[in-house]
Amino acid sequence: MKRIAVSRCASQLLANQLPRRPTCPYAAAKNTAQHVTPHSHRIRARWQSTAAAQEDDGLGIEIPTPASTPRSPPRAARKPPPTPLPLEKLPSPHPKAADSSTKLHALRSRLSLPPRFPLPALARTLVHPSADPDPHFNNASLSILGRHLLSYYTSEYLLCTYPRLPMQVVFAAVEAYIGPKALAIIAREWGIEAAEEPGGEVEPGLLQFKRIQSGGALPEAFRRQAPWAWNVTTTHKITRTDEFGSEHAPPSPHALQRTPVPNEEAAQSFVRALIGALHVHLGSPLVKRFFRDHFLSRHLDVDKLFDFRTPTRDLSKLCDREGFDSPIARIISETGRLSRHPVFVVGVYSGKDKLGEGAGSSLDEARTRAAAAALKAWYLYRPVDVTVPSSMEGELDTSKWRPNLIDCGEVIV
Amino acid sequence: MSTCKPLLRICPKQQSLLPRTQCRHESTTRRHRKLLALPQAPSYTSDRSSPTLIFNPPSSAPNVYQTPLKFLPKDDKRRQLHAAAIQHSTTTAHRLQTSPIAAPGTPLHTSSHLPPRPSAALPAPVRAPYEKKYHLTDKEIGEIRQLRTQDPYTWTRVKLAEKFGCSQFFVGMVVKVPARAKEVAKEHEADRRKWGVRRREAREDREKRKEAWGREV
Structure with a gap:
């Protein structure tokens, strides 16, 4: 009953x-899932009396x-x-x-x-x-x-x-x-x-x-x-x-x-x-x-x-390490060189390839920014298709696995 | 009172036998306004009645997330895509080449208001590129060290760099004179102490701005 x-x-x-x-x-x-109602007043009262x-x-x-x-x-x-x-x-x-x-x-x-x-x-x-x-x-x-x-x-x-x-x-x-x-x-x-x-x-x-x-x-x-x-x-x-x-x-x-x-x-x-x-x-x-x-x-x-302290030096070191031509800064465009607010647009080239571009109010600034942009472009490389290791957890079919790129590491100057 | 002067003005000074002509100046507000009302850029005007999306962003720095071709690994798919795109654009350019009768120098060639097409030549370098020479031998480096340590006041880094045809940085790398460096630092410190508030703050701000160069795009 x-x-x-x-x-x-x-x-x-x-x-x-x-x-x-x-x-x-x-x-x-578990108890609530089974809808077991545990206590009545009588039992509670008895428990209260136990020491x-x-x-x-x-x-x-x-x-x-x-x-x-x-x-x-x-x-x-x-x-x-x-x-x-x-x-x-x-x-x-x-x-x-x-x-x-x-x-x-x-x-x-x-x-x-x-x-x-x-x-x-x-x-x-x-x-x-x-x-x-x-x-x-x-x-x-x-x-x-x-x-x-x-x-x-x-x-x-x-x-x-x-x-x-x-x-x-x-x-x-x-x-x-x-x-x-x-x-x-x-x-x-x-x-x-x-x-x-x-x-x-x-x-x-x-x-x-x-x-x-x-x-x-x-x-x-x-x-x-x-x-x-x-x-x-x-x-x-x-x-x-x-x-x-x-x-x-x-x-x-x-x-x-x-x-x-x-x-x-x-x-x-x-x-x-x-x-x-x-x-x-x-x-x-x-x-x-x-x-x-x-x-x-x-x-x-x-x-x-990112926070680069010496971007130009890092970039030339990187190009040296990877076997690219040493980077050269080139003026892409400029305006108001003799005015109070000049703007220079400088690109960093390695051989004929442009690596990065930066704008600044002085040639040095534009060059440094361009080198920083080039370094960021190197570090922020994304492979086209990425499969993370955890996606293959418990999978029987591993044909979808693409080995990930492992880089040799950051530039150390 | 209208600011507009009569549109038609007879120029009285023109005392010649030529017939009198109308001479218009841009001397009224309305004419200036009309003059400044330029037609919209073609990229903003749609030639279709159906609604279209106009995307015309201002010129900006290239996106750092787009890796340059040189930085892509050897087996990246984008290398093939890039090569295909280059080939396509070359063939298109060949197809759209101006015919010889409209080549520059012929009467059919009209001057264009557009800027010249970008050429394959690279822009001018900021500083003249140079080759590293690596010409100093151990014997000369020893000489640099000797001269600099014996008499750092006469043989400064500049003079040694001129004498041996290397950079001042290289001289400083080869030999260091801490005593002299300390003196120079002391002199600079004394100079800096003479600065007023404005100059000091301006220098400090400049240093801060310089640090931010490597931080933002």
């Missing part, structure tokens, strides 16, 4: 009044364990049923509340995510470790996964599309696409709003993190730190540091528990965690499509990232 659940009848009052937290959002999603140990006591042991997947074995299984806490005592919203949140429904459809993407997982990506230190309920592990996926997709796109780009420019471009600032902007464009204060009773569609008090100092982890090493080379930056080639170690998400963080940090952890959650729940083809639609579709002028 099927029992009528009392809490379902009075759902208006009790829908998200389920203070006992399930062990993980994944389990919560079980507080769940928070176990946190200190659990926290240092790194990235836990959503499928991790339920932590509370070995314990007697824990004491139900009032909602206000929970550090972040209850995963069950996610399914009834209009904000989360709206966000899922705004991002064109399929309905099979569980809302509790989406709600979990919005919980920063500073709000909820429990790694089963915050987005730390997902954001680590998402960060690596984002940096992989971005850097492979850049390296395959512009095979000759200097490493410094690659780092700058990666930062422009998926840097903390860019991710914070993306989160704002998606309509993510932050909760004033995290807590169990807060709407789960809001970004949950512990704010820095107004006038408060930036936490130690975000302040300027000593570089990882003093003799940091480009090779070191490629192999050792993060995807932006930064000199300082960014704070690990697991290290930010109960630390007040800036808005930008919380927003970027949400975007990264969303990518991680999409990868876990929907698989990599959809993540790649999502990445193309939301990240690569943002326009970036790669040619504005």
Whole structure:
């Protein structure tokens, strides 16, 4: 005989009044999918009377364990049923509340995510470790996964599309696409709003993190730190540091528990965690499509990232290296040479081929600009058809694969 | 009051036996305005009644994303496309060649208002191109070093460059006199201290502009 659940009848009052937290959002999603209504008032009352140990006591042991997947074995299984806490005592919203949140429904459809993407997982990506230190309920592990996926997709796109780009420019471009600032902007464009204060009773569609008090100092982890090493080379930056080639170690998400963080940090952890959650729940083809639609579709002028100090010298070195004739600057046109505002248009030629063109108010300026334009034309070469390595993931037919151009590297003077 | 003067003006000064002629000046506003009303460029006027797209951008620097032919790798597809385009344009030019009876110098050849067609010759270089000589031997380089270190006041970089037929940069590369460089730097610093605000700021701005040359297109 099927029992009528009392809490379902009075759902208006009790829908998200389920203070006992399930062990993980994944389990919560599974439970709600089966429409199992768990508790009645009687059972709740009995739980309240049991003198079980507080769940928070176990946190200190659990926290240092790194990235836990959503499928991790339920932590509370070995314990007697824990004491139900009032909602206000929970550090972040209850995963069950996610399914009834209009904000989360709206966000899922705004991002064109399929309905099979569980809302509790989406709600979990919005919980920063500073709000909820429990790694089963915050987005730390997902954001680590998402960060690596984002940096992989971005850097492979850049390296395959512009095979000759200097490493410094690659780092700058990666930062422009998926840097903390860019991710914070993306989160704002998606309509993510932050909760004033995290807590169990807060709407789960809001970004949950512990704010820095107004006038408060930036936490130690975000302040300027000593570089990882003093003799940091480009090779070191490629192999050792993060995807932006930064000199300082960014704070690990697991290290930010109960630390007040800036808005930008919380927003970027949400975007990264969303990518991680999409990868876990929907698989990599959809993540790649999502990445193309939301990240690569943002326009970036790669040619504005360059900053040449000695373009003429670099260009002659480049022509020497590649076996071209040494570059010669030639005046294509000029006007007002003896006036206050002359304009010279100078082209850099190697043999009979024009490499670049620049205009300036002095011959030197026009020549330098022309050399810089020629160098940019060299570095910004794009192959006609590009296949990124991740597009062949899990493909049985590899006939579409085109080997990518690998350049011998930037000009070093 | 109209600013327009009578259109027809009889020129009284023309005292000749020739018949009186009309003499028009561009001395009124209206005539100036009419004079300035130039016909539109042919690229802006469509000869069809159906709506068309007019794209006539101002002249600008070439796009840096279009790689020059020389910078393309050997196996790039665009090399073949470029060769095909060159061949096509050559054949078209041969087909549209002016016939010998309208060649320059013949009566049928009318002078054109268009600028001369671009020739195959390259434009004039900014600085006269030179070949690197590599003519100095170890013995002469040793001599340069000796002269410069012994008496840096007499044997300046300019004098040594003149004597050995090389560039001042090369002399500086071969031998460095840090003591003399320090003195010169001190002199320059003393000179710079005499500058006023305006000159100093102008110099600083110039340096900043110079740094921006390599940054923007």
